[in-house]
Amino acid sequence: MKFKTLKQRLIFTLTIGMLMSFMLMAFTSYNAIYSMQQNKINTSIVSALERFTDQCDRDYYNLMQITQQMMPQGYVGSDVDGYFFADQQFDKAMLSRRISNNIEMLTYSYPNVQLVMYYNPKDNAPLFSNLPPSEDLLLQHLPSLKQNLEISYQPPHSSGYRFSGGQVISVTRDAVFSNGLKLVLYAETKNDMGENFDDIFGSQHMPYILLQIDKNQQIKYSSNSNVFKVGQTLNLDSQKPSGTIEGYIWNRKDSHHGFTNVLLLPISSYNRELYAWRTNISLIAIFTLLVMVVTAIMLHQLIYKPLYIFEEEMEELGNGNMTMVDYNTGVEEFDHMFDQFNAMKMRIQTLMQDIENKERQRHKLEIEKLSYQINPHFLMNALNSAHWMAVMHQQHDIDSYISKLNYILSYSLGKSDQDTTLRTEIKMLKTYIELQKTRYDFEACINIEEGDYLDICVPRLILQPLAENAICHGLDENGILNIDISADYSDKIIKIIIADNGKGLDKQALEALLCPNGLDEDSFGQGIGLRYVYLMLESFYGRGDLMHIESEPDMGTKVMLVLPFQGR
Template sequence: MLTKRLNNVTFKNRIIFIFIISSLGPFICLGLTSFYTIDSIIGNKVEGALQSNLKQDLMSLENMLNNLNHVSQQLAYGGSTNRLIEQLEVENDPYERLRLNNEIRSELNNITFSNPNIGLLMYYAPDTGEYEFENFRVRGDFHPDRLPLMEEYPEITYYGPHLSYNGSINQYVFSIMRKVTLPDQNLYLYIETGRNALTTLFAPQNHKEGSRRLLLLDNEGQVAFSEVNEVFEERTPFPHREAAPSSGTSGGYFWSKEVSNQGWSLVSVVPQNEINQERNRWLLQIAGFFLLFLILAVFAAWLLWKMVYRPLDKFHREIKSLTQSEEREKEELTHIPEFDYLLYQTRSMKRKIWTLYDEIETKEKRRADLEVEKLLYQINPHFLMNTLDTVHWLAVMNGQKEIDKLVLSLNKLLYYNLGKMGETSTIGDEIEALKEYLQLQQIRYDFQFDVDIDVDENSLGLPSPRFLLQPMVENALYHGVSDDGYIYVGIALQEDSLQITIQDNGAGMSREIIAELLDEDTEDSDKVGMGIGMKYVKRILRASYGDEAKLNIRSEVGQGTVVSLRLPVTEEARAAADRLARERKATDGHELDDRFSPGVAHETASAAVSSMKPQWPAAKEE
C-alpha cells in the first residue's frame, strides 16, 4: 500500500521533497551535533580565554612582586643606605644628622626613579609605630596589621591588593615588608607597587572589560582579596582549595585558577548567566539560519521544478508534433543549454525522420515509375522469345550460321534485359549480357571498333542493378565511337566500393551537355542523344543505393568521354563474392556460366572483344 502511494506522488512533489531533504539534511545533522557539543565548545572557549588572561595577569603580578623583592633585598642587606642609617643612629651633631638624612633620601629617590614600578617606599619601626624616609606623602595612619596578608615568611611579608598609602594616588597596590639587617635596630622596609601598575587587573568595575572578576588566595587557600565579596568573602576559605582542579563552577560563577611559584593563587570568575547568554544567542542564530535555509530550499525546489517542467512541456509538444509535418520547423528554446541541446537533437531527429520519410516516398515513387517504365518495354515478352526460338531453329536447319549466332545472342540478351525488377543480378551477369550486346552490335555496324573489358575476378559475385552497363556502353557506341574506335570497360574492387569506368576515344561532348545529363530535373535531358540511357542509370542508382552511389562524367570535345561509377560494397556482399570466386576457381576459372538461355550452348563473342589494353593511360584515371 505504501509503495502504491509513493508511486502516485507527482514529479513536482518528489523534486521538492528530495531537494529539501538533500539541502536541509546536512544542516540538521550539523545543528544537532553542534547542539550536543556547544557546551564543551563554549566551555573550552571561556576556559581558554580565562586561562590565557589569567596567566598573563599572574605573570605580571609575579614580575612586579619580584621587582619589589629585588629592590627590598638591595636596600635591606648592606649597601650605602644601611651604612648611612647606622651613622645617623649614632650621630649627635644636628648638621651632620641633616646631611645624612638628605643623603639617605637622595639614595632612596635614585632607586625610586630607576624603578618606575616602585611606588611608596619608607622605613617602618614596629616598636614605636613610626615611619621615616618616605618618598611620597603618606595618607592617614600607617597600620601594617590592617593590610590583607597574602603570605608571610621569616624575613619578608607579602600583602594583597589594598588602597595605597601614597597620598598622591587612589589605586589598589601590592606591598611588601622586609626586615632591615641593622645591628641594635628593629627596622623594616615597606615598599608598594607604583602608579598604574595594576590598573588593568584592579580597575573600578565600571571601567573593566566584560564581567571578569579576580580573587586572590593565600598559600592556605584563604580569600585574601575578592572583587565579588558577596559570593567569595575575604578572609574565608575558597570553596575549591585543592590543587588539582584548575576550573569549575561555584555560586553561579565559572572560575579558573592559576597558582604562582610562591604558593599564592589568582582566580578569575565569570557569571554563568553570561555563558548561558552566549549559548542562547547561538541557539537563536542557528534557529534563524535553519528557517532561512528552509525558505531558500523551498524556493530553490520550486525554481528547479519550473526549470524542469517547462522544458518537459516543450519536449511533450515536440514529440506530439512528430506526426504533424506543418509544425516541424519550431525554434522555441528553453534558455537552459543542456535542455536546449537535447531539444535541438530532438528537432534534428524530427527533421531527419521527415527527410527520410520524403526520401522513402520519393524512392518508392521512382521505383514504381521504373517498374511501369520497364513494363512498357516488356510487351508480350514470351511471344517475342518464342518467335526468336523459331527463327533460331529455322536458321540451324537452313545452315544460316550468321543468322543463328545473331538470334542466339539476341535471345540471351533479351532474356536478361527483360527480367523482373526485383530479381537479383551480379557483376558477372552484367558482363555476360554486355558481351552478348557487343556481339550483336559488331554484326549491326559496318565500322570496326575494339572493346577491352578489364574485370577484377573478386568482383564477379557482387550484387548489381540489372541493365546497368549496357546503356553506358550503348551511348559510347551511338555517340562517341566511329571507325577504329575503342571502348574500355574497367571494374576494380576497392576497400569499401566498386569502381566502374566506361571510356571511349570518340567525339566527346561539351560541359553544357554534361551538366544537362547529370541534371536529373532538367526537362531537356531526354532531348539529349544519350539522355534516356543516362536517365535510367541515374534513377536505378538512386533507387538501389540512394546517395551512396556516385556518377561522374568527364569529357572533352575531340578527346573522348569517361563515365565513372562508384558503388558501395558491404562486408556481406564482399564475403558472398569471395565465396563465389572460390567456387568458380574450383570448377574452371575460365568457363563462363550459361545463365541466360537454359539448354542453349553459350558462345563467346570473341570477335567483338579484343584483349588490347588502353593506349592512353589518362583515360583510366578517376
C-alpha cells in the same frame, strides 16, 4: 544512489554545492575565531599576568631594599638607633629631622613608593615616617601574603597614607634596636596593575578575578571575595600553567618571592565570540537554506518549464504536427534549441517531400520500363517462332542472331540467370555487343581479369545500358569501345571502365548526366539507361557515388563503376 531525472541531479548537485560551501565557510570562520581567541585572549591573559607578576616582584624587591636600609645596621637605621641613646632634646630633634630627610632621600629614587615609617607595635603608633600615616592604621590588621623570617609580604590593600585611598602592596619587617626596643619597619608602593587589567579586559567586557595564593594554594588575596573567598583552598594542577575551575579559565604565574598569582576569566565570557559565531552560523545556515530553495524554484522556472514545452512539442511532432511554433522563453539557449527544433521540422518536411518525389520517379521508371519492353512476352514468342523457321530453312546467321536476341530479352525479364553475378552480367554484355556489331561498324576491346570476384552478386542490367549509350549515342563509324574489368583485393572493390572515342559531351550535357534527378525528360533516350543504372546501384549498395562519368567534346566518354565486394 543513482539519480535518473534531471530534477534529482540538479537538487543533489545544488544541495552538495551549498553544503560544501557552508561547511567550508563554517570551518574557516571557526578556525579564524578560535585562532583569534587563542592568540588574542590567551596571549592577553598570559602577557598581563606575567607583567603583573614581574611588577610585583620588582616592587617587593624595592621595598625590601628600602627596609634593609632602615634596619639598625643601615644608614637610616643607625640614626634611629642613635636617637634612642641621645640625652639632649636638641640632639634628638636634629636626629629626628635627619631621619625624616634620610627616609625621603631613600624613597626619592622609587617614585611609586608612598608611606615608609617606623612603627611601634606596643603603642600602635608610628615613630618616624616620610608622609603622614592614617590615624586608624594598625599594621597587625594588614593581610599577610607570605612570611619569610622577619619579613612579611602584604597583598594589595588600601594605602596607609592619610591622604591616599589607592591600592598598594607593602612589606613589614621586624627590627630590634640596641636599647632592646622592637619596631616594625613598614614600606608601601602603589600597584596600578589592577587598572591595567581593567583596560585590557574591560574593553572586551570580560570580568576577571585576580588571586594570590601561597604554596598550599590557599587564597591570600581575592579581587572578588564573593566568588573566591580569602582563606579558601584551590585545587589547581601545579603541573599546568592553565586550566578550568568552577566555570572559570585560570592561568597561573609563580613569583620569585614564594607565592603564586592566578588570573581567572569566566568561561562564558571567554567563549563569547564562539557563542556569537554559533548564533551567526545558524542564521547563515537558515539564509543558505532559503537561498537554496529560491534557487531551486528559479531553476525549475528556467529549465523545467521550457523542457515541459519541448516535451509537448515532441509529442505533437510524433503525432505528425509539423507546424512551426515561435517560443520566447527568455533563455537564449532554450530559444536557440526551439529554433533548431523548428529547423528540424523543416528538414523532416523536406525529406518527406524528397521521398515522395523519389517514389513518383520510381513509379514512372517502372512505367517507362514496361513501355520500353513493348510487350516482351509476345516479342519473345515471335522470336522463338522465327528462330525455328530459320533452323528449318538452314539460315544459320539469322538463327544465331535471333538466339542471342532472345537470350537478352529473357535475361532482361529475369526468365534466366535469376542469381545475377558479375560473370553473368559480362556474358549478357558480350552477347549484346555481338548483336550490335551486326548493325554498327565498331571495334570492341574487352579486357577482363579472371578471378573469384566474377562470382560476386551484382545488380541486374548495369553494364548493358552503359554499352548501349556508348554504341548508340557516342561512337561514330569505325569507333572503338574499350571495356576493362578488374578487382582490387586490398581495397575490396571492383573497377569497371566502359570508354569510347566518339563525339563526347559538352559541359552542359555532362552536368545533366551527373544529376540523376534531371534525367527524366527523355523517356527512351540516353538518360533513361543511366538513370536506371544509378537507381539500381543506389538500391543495391545503399550509395549514390559509385558511378563516375568523364567526357569532353570530340574526345569520347568514359564511365567508371567502383563496386564494393558486398552490397548492403
